[in-house]
Amino acid sequence: MSAHELMSLLGQESLATLYMTFVGTLVAYLIGLPVGVSLVVTGPNGIKPRPVYNKVMGFIVNVIRSVPFLILMIALIPYIRKVIGTGIGPRAITAALIIAAAPFVARLVEQSLLEVDPGVVEAAQAMGASTLQIIWKVLLLEGRPSLINGAAVTMINILGYSAMAGTLGGGGLGDIAIRYGLYRFQPTIMWITILVLIVLVQVLQEIGIRIVAKSDNRIN
Amino acid sequence: MAEHIISLQGVTKEFDTKGGKVVALKDINLDIEKGDSYGIIGLSGAGKSTLVRTINLLEQPTEGKVLFDGESLTGLGNKDLNLNRRKISMIFQQFNLLMQRDALGNILFPLEIAGAPKAEALEKAKELLKVVDLEDRAHSYPSQLSGGQKQRVAIARALASDPEVILCDEATSALDPKTTRSILGLLRKINEERGITLVVITHEMEVIKQLCNKVAVIENGEIVERGEVQEIFKKPKTKAARKLFFPDGDYREKPLTKTSTKNRVRLVFDEANAGEPIIANMIMELGAPVNFLYANLDVLGESQKGQMVLCLAADKATADKQKAYLTAKGVEFIEIPEDEIEEEVTE
Numbered sequence: 001m002s003a004h005e006l007m008s009l010l011g012q013e014s015l016a017t018l019y020m021t022f023v024g025t026l027v028a029y030l031i032g033l034p035v036g037v038s039l040v041v042t043g044p045n046g047i048k049p050r051p052v053y054n055k056v057m058g059f060i061v062n063v064i065r066s067v068p069f070l071i072l073m074i075a076l077i078p079y080i081r082k083v084i085g086t087g088i089g090p091r092a093i094t095a096a097l098i099i100a101a102a103p104f105v106a107r108l109v110e111q112s113l114l115e116v117d118p119g120v121v122e123a124a125q126a127m128g129a130s131t132l133q134i135i136w137k138v139l140l141l142e143g144r145p146s147l148i149n150g151a152a153v154t155m156i157n158i159l160g161y162s163a164m165a166g167t168l169g170g171g172g173l174g175d176i177a178i179r180y181g182l183y184r185f186q187p188t189i190m191w192i193t194i195l196v197l198i199v200l201v202q203v204l205q206e207i208g209i210r211i212v213a214k215s216d217n218r219i220n
Numbered sequence: 221m222a223e224h225i226i227s228l229q230g231v232t233k234e235f236d237t238k239g240g241k242v243v244a245l246k247d248i249n250l251d252i253e254k255g256d257s258y259g260i261i262g263l264s265g266a267g268k269s270t271l272v273r274t275i276n277l278l279e280q281p282t283e284g285k286v287l288f289d290g291e292s293l294t295g296l297g298n299k300d301l302n303l304n305r306r307k308i309s310m311i312f313q314q315f316n317l318l319m320q321r322d323a324l325g326n327i328l329f330p331l332e333i334a335g336a337p338k339a340e341a342l343e344k345a346k347e348l349l350k351v352v353d354l355e356d357r358a359h360s361y362p363s364q365l366s367g368g369q370k371q372r373v374a375i376a377r378a379l380a381s382d383p384e385v386i387l388c389d390e391a392t393s394a395l396d397p398k399t400t401r402s403i404l405g406l407l408r409k410i411n412e413e414r415g416i417t418l419v420v421i422t423h424e425m426e427v428i429k430q431l432c433n434k435v436a437v438i439e440n441g442e443i444v445e446r447g448e449v450q451e452i453f454k455k456p457k458t459k460a461a462r463k464l465f466f467p468d469g470d471y472r473e474k475p476l477t478k479t480s481t482k483n484r485v486r487l488v489f490d491e492a493n494a495g496e497p498i499i500a501n502m503i504m505e506l507g508a509p510v511n512f513l514y515a516n517l518d519v520l521g522e523s524q525k526g527q528m529v530l531c532l533a534a535d536k537a538t539a540d541k542q543k544a545y546l547t548a549k550g551v552e553f554i555e556i557p558e559d560e561i562e563e564e565v566t567e
Contacts, residue, residue: 123316126276127330127381128305130298137332141320217361218319 152208
């Protein structure tokens with residue numbers, strides 16, 4: 001394979017990886033964020049304790065999180081094929097990523113919001129703020145730096161998962177590593193792929209750290 | 221009816237803990253009048269924080285009723301409760317400001333919650349910053365403010381909803397003495413000039429002396445004594461009140477117990493009898509000395525009160541004469557029970 005071909009292959013598959021990562025993270029948050037918020041709000045020390053809901057939802061989250069991603073994905077592929085028509089490629093993998101990542105996101109969000117000073121929540125309650133106002137104006141706002149941090153961690157995790165998924169015909173950088181690095185025994189390509197993955201992770205992490213620093217008014 | 225801005229009727233609060241039921245408040249009855257600066261004092265664990273939280277129902281009482289302006293808050297739906305809570309502001313020991321909002325943003329917060337028009341809210345928040353003397357810190361974040369400044373922001377925030385009552389939960393306990401004085405001064409001004417009722421939770425007698433006109437002493441979840449600060453300062457009836465109102469240490473410490481623990485009295489002087497050297501005259505007239513164990517000048521709100529602990533003559537006859545002399549001169553005093561002194565010493 002010529003250098004030019006390699007570059008275009010890497011470029012294309014990097015884009016596929018980024019597509020899976022971004023779309024996966026976005027949709028995982030659309031599901032995981034409300035679930036995480038609901039876990040905090042209905043928790044034993046929450047502003048609206050609902051023990052039954054909290055236990056059931058907590059259990060579902062734990063069960064999905066207990067299954068290793070690769071195994072979860074293999075188990076899900078037949079169902080994903082039924083729903084979106086294909087069991088391979090970035091779109092199928094993204095669907096699996098979302099299902100695997102949403103509970104992870106929910107727990108991360110829960111952790112972030114539990115860090116919010118309960119005294120501030122109490123102050124808002126004393127002011128007569130409604131539950132929704134407390135969620136929007138206190139929990140999410142005060143937890144913002146930690147939430148953004150969590151989102152960066154999630155993205156990096158999903159990027160890693162997506163590379164794993166490449167081994168199952170998912171496309172993306174993992175796919176290159178398997179096909180060229182392993183099956184055709186081209187260690188150079190393998191290492192270049194690894195390098196690209198490292199760079200992507202570093203960039204995502206750095207962006208995350210900078211946004212957190214900028215958005216956190218406790219330290220500047 | 222409306223005279224009592226806050227009225228607690230038979231309020232009991234129990235907590236279920238792993239070790240069983242804990243009764244935090246026992247059948248509390250308390251009426252607070254409009255314009256009062258009502259202190260609630262007790263040692264930590266006495267239940268005062270729980271008590272203040274039942275007033276705005278942050279703690280739901282297990283039994284009893286909470287009336288605000290003659291209307292029962294217990295049993296209200298969330299919406300109506302929240303509307304009433306806007307008229308009962310609260311400030312806290314740890315300030316509880318939003319760390320991600322600047323001073324102005326924090327003051328705007330209750331106005332946003334109430335849905336006030338933006339321009340109006342902004343103007344009001346700026347005005348309140350002036351009231352608490354922090355105009356130049358509008359865009360500082362809490363992490364950039366000192367403790368006293370944070371409490372000033374919290375006070376401005378408490379004023380934003382035009383409350384009728386401000387609950388102060390150990391509002392100065394995290395502050396140094398000088399800052400404490402300035403915050404107490406500000407609260408006093410708010411109470412006097414705006415007629416806002418204060419409910420002041422504290423474990424420090426100084427706070428009560430400087431800020432409150434009435435006080436309730438709480439011990440083990442019960443109010444054991446209550447009344448005008450001036451009266452209780454002069455003649456505390458219960459041991460709990462004596463413990464709190466009496467000077468700390470000095471006259472109770474071990475070395476001093478070498479002097480007799482019998483016939484000890486605590487006298488309080490005010491402007492009315494401050495002019496005459498009563499004790500000196502008493503010693504000369506009766507020809508019997510007394511031992512001075514403690515003397516201090518206390519400031520109660522606007523007035524000054526002298527406080528003194530004396531050990532009168534050891535024999536009962538002379539001591540009785542001395543007491544009669546003091547009574548005749550119109551000096552208010554109470555006898556300190558012997559067992560209380562010894563108990564203090566052995567503690």
